[in-house]
Structure formats: C-alpha cells, structure tokens
Amino acid sequence: MSALTKALYPLYWRLLSRYLDKRQPAVPSVTLVQKLIFILPTRYGWWFFGLIVLLYLLGTNYQNNLILLLSYLLLSLFLLSIVLCYQNLSGLTLSSLAPGEGFAEQDIGLSLQLIAAANDNNRHRMLRLQFTGQQHQVVSQRCVPAITLNIAAGKRGKYTLPRIKVSSQYPFGLWQAFSYIALLQHYWVYPSPAQQSPAAGIMPEQDQTSTRQQVSDDTLSAYRQGDSIRHLVWKRLARDPATPVVRQQQTPPPQLQSDWVVVPAVSGDALERALRQASRDLLTLEQSGASYGLKLPALTVAQAKGPAQLQRCLQALALC
Template sequence: MATAGMRSLYRRWLDRRMPAARQQQLTQRRIFILPTGYGVFFMVIAGSLFLGGINYENNLIMALSFLMTSLFMIAILHTFRNLSGLVLRAGRMAPGFAGTDGALELVLHAGDQQAHTGLWLAYPGAAPEEVSVSPGEEKNVWLSVPLRRRGYNRAGRVRIESRYPLGLLRAWSLLDMDQACLGWPRPLASEECPAGGGEQLQGQYAGRQRGSDDFQGLRSYQEGDSPRQVDWKAYAAGRGLHSKHFADPAEGWLWLDWSLLPAMDTETRLGRLAWWVLALEQRQQRYGLRLPGTELPPALGADQRRRALDMLGLYGENIQGGEH
C-alpha cells in the first residue's frame, strides 16, 4: 500500500517536473545522476587507499586516493554532459498484435559540438537499445513497447541512461515523449469467414489493381472487363477456402464484414477479422473490410494488410498520437 502510494506520488512529481512533449531536450532539470555500484566500489578503494596512506604515513598513496576521488567528481560532470543537450523527438510507430511487442521510433539529435556516447534507451517493460550520436548527427532508434491491449497503448516514460565515460556514475532521464503504439487485435482463428462476396464488381480500383507492367503499350485491354463470377454463397456457408476460385488473384474480392459475425463481444469480433485478414493475405485473396462507420476498399498486399489491421486496431479508439 505504502509503496503504491509512494509510486503514484513519484509519478505525479515526474509529470509536473517533466510534462509530456513530442520533442524534448535533456536539460539540467531533466537529468538525474547517481553513482553506480561500481562507482561505490571505486570510492571504497579510494577510501581504503586513504587509510593505507595514513597508516603507512605515505603521502603519495594518499595523493593517489585523492586523485581517484577527484576523478570521480570530474566524472560526474562528464557523465552529466554526455546526456545533457541531447534532443529527442518522437518519431513513427510500428504497431503489433496485442500481447506482443510494437515499436516506437525516437529520433536523437546531437548539437554541433557534442557527442552523446553509449546511450541506453528503453520503454518500461522492454529491452534497452544502445546508441551513440556524433556531433551534429541525427540518429533514429526503434524501441520495442509491450502492447498490453488492443488500440492505443500509451508508452509511458522512456528511460534514457548513460554511464559513459567511466561507468562510475549513471545519468538518466525519464521522458514522456507523448508516444503511443497501436495494438492490433490478437488474431483469433475461426472456421467461418465473415465475408460476403462483392456484388459490385466494377469500380475505379479494378482497372488499376489489375494493371501491371505487362500491359504497357497494349491498348486492347478495356477497362471494366468482368472477371468470372464466384460462388460466394457456397463459400460463405463454410465449405472452406480451397476453392480454385481463389487461385487467380485478379478474379474477385471478399468483403470482410463486422456485421456478418454473430453477436459476440467487440474484441472477439475484431480478433476474428484480424485472423481472416492474415489468412486472406496468405492466400493471396483480395479483400476489403467493413466496420461500422468505416470501410476499406478491396486490395491485396502489405499496404492493405497494414491498413486493415490499423483499422481494426483503431476501432472505437479516440484518434490520438497516431501520426505515422
């Protein structure tokens, strides 16, 4: 109980001190610094040398212990400097399925005169990434973020830490980059494809999608040539997808449709649809997607898959921070 209270107090203090922003510079206010265990060990050695110097009345040993102490103090400044001045900018995001990891991009920018070496960045719950930025350079890192739920997962505070140059001290900052990562619904396998055949077989897209380099220069093709009709009813009845109709991608498309799923909770519906997006993608079957209020025109390929999954992930979410 007490620790939970402390933690929320700490979090509120952090929020006041370092509010969320999509671009931030590491300044004095934002950097914390403490010795590492190794730094403590180093100072213990320096202390024991001091005692040795006293006991053997050996001024040089004492001087060496003072030099180690001074080096430690100078290292505070250098470690601090290694973080200070770094500019971080929130970048793109790479969504993933809920329950797995997504990734967020951070762009690090160093000033003209200053390098930032050996930085470790991590979002809570994920493995850190190491990066160094040379003076005047811009570097981007992708940090993985655990996606606990479908929809936008707020990433929390990114921890940026460095022990460079001597490893005696750890300087770090916890920045809220105002980033969120989209979690797609976790795919749920199902036998029945929630799809209806496209009655509307003619459209603006048809011609375009069929086009490929082979057609260049052959004017004989006429836009709107109908492909053969598919027996959608049989398919919708659940007789499986191994029909020869799917062999030719140019021949038709399916509409994955929310309303075709029997009454079940939202997440399950989205999960089924996601599974079918993947399944159709794997079978090279063109598909469109209909959710209440939105619609994705039929197509095939990585872009379509991404758009469809995004749409599922975003369903019912307030649009926020989804710049990508």
C-alpha cells in the same frame, strides 16, 4: 527484501511519475538539459568511493603522504567523472518518428530519432535506452540517427507511449546519468489474427456460385488464313471437310469481388474471438488485392484497398 522491493516499486514509480509529469510533460521532441538529467553513483562507484575513504584514513593514520596523494588523485578522478557523465547526455535530442503498431501478445517496434548536440555523433557514447516497465533495452556505443525500441503489447487498444529511460555510465562507470523522457506519441495494438479463417467470416456482396456464368475455356471459330494448324479440330474436319474450325482458348478478364468483413454484436469472449477472426480475414483480403470494407456494430469503414485501408480497419477493430 526482493519481495518488499517489488511491493514498494509501484508506489515509488507513481510518486516519481507525478514529479516527472510536472517537470517534463509529454512533447513531440525533447532535448536533454540540466533539469532533466539525474546523476547517481553506480555500485562500482560506491566501492570506489569507499576505497578513497579507506586510503585517506590509512594515509592520515600512518602519516604517509604518498597514500594521501593517491587518495586525492582518485577523489579528483571521481569528481571529474561527474562532469564527463553529465556532458555525455547533455544536448541529446530524442523524438518519435511514427506511431507504432502491432498485434496483441507480440513485441511492437517503435522508431526513435536521436540527434546529437552540434551534430557530433561521437559526443554521446555508451547510451542505454528502454521503456519504463519493459525488459527490452538497446545499448548503443555512439549516437545513431535512428533506433528501434520494442515494447511488449498486451490487450488490444490505443496506448500512450510510456516514458523512455535514457542512461549512460560513460566514461568510467563510476556514475550513472539518466533521464526519463516523455514523448507525445502513441501506439496501436491490434487483435491477434486467428489461426484459421473460415469462409463464414467474409460476406461477399454476391454469391459467386449463383452469379458467375460458367464459361468454357475453349471456343470454336471458323478457320481463317494465318491460324495455326495445331488448333484445327481434326475430328470435326473429318466429318465436314468443307468448313474447318479451330479451337481458340479464351481467358476471362480477372474480376475482383468486393467483400465485407462483418463483426456481430456480441460481447465478452465471443467479441474477442470475432475480432481475431476479422483481423485474419482483413489480412487475407489485403493479400488477395480485393476491395473490402468493415462493418462493426457502431461503425462502418467504406470499401477500399491498400495498406491505408488495412490500417483503418485494424484500428477500428482495436477500438471496438
């Protein structure tokens, strides 16, 4: 039965997705209203309903008014919980704060904003949120302003955010109100950085060994009044007492070398290895504070530095 369920689930979800796309297309922000909320009994609810039927049959068979009264009371509670379960989700607004981003084969966190109806955070309780087709879920006892949902990243690229299942079994667990929300948002999956970054992946504009002049850390200058005697060159003073000299330490100003990260025109597994290496090189250059650019077979990202530059380069790698 489990194997049959797994085999039929893709067909079921494909048909349900068509229905949901017509009923609720993707928008930046969604407020849960009556047409978006579905309610079904839970497993505990079905057993509870079976108990009500059993008590009613016993009461009518033995003409016991007390058992009949109990069955009517439980039935009233069962029906009342439908209204309470619906009201618990009704009016809740969900929106996505920013596009998610992360590396392949890792979990990517996406921030969602929750706005309670009438700004009453205590109105929505026992909320459960998860992306469809994902194992990770978040359970919130009350409505919070922001919540983070994780999604397992697969291959690199730019993906549309899957539907979010929002559900609740408040207050008695007899019914489950749920809704599948589509938010107009996407997330980025970058190539996973390589474990090691050989120097061949980064191509500097000029070879440092051939262009940088070897400057001595120490230089000699004539002694002037006020110089510390600790810097006197005593051996030089012994040879020529008339012209004392002092040793002064010079620190050359730091110079950042502008670098290019180049991805060769390859395909298949070679391309994936080159993209992983380029991802590693970009992270290394960003940490060093140097300006850098990216050269792809069909695209060149101009040199710059900072988080925005790193994001542009990684997004270009994801779409390569």
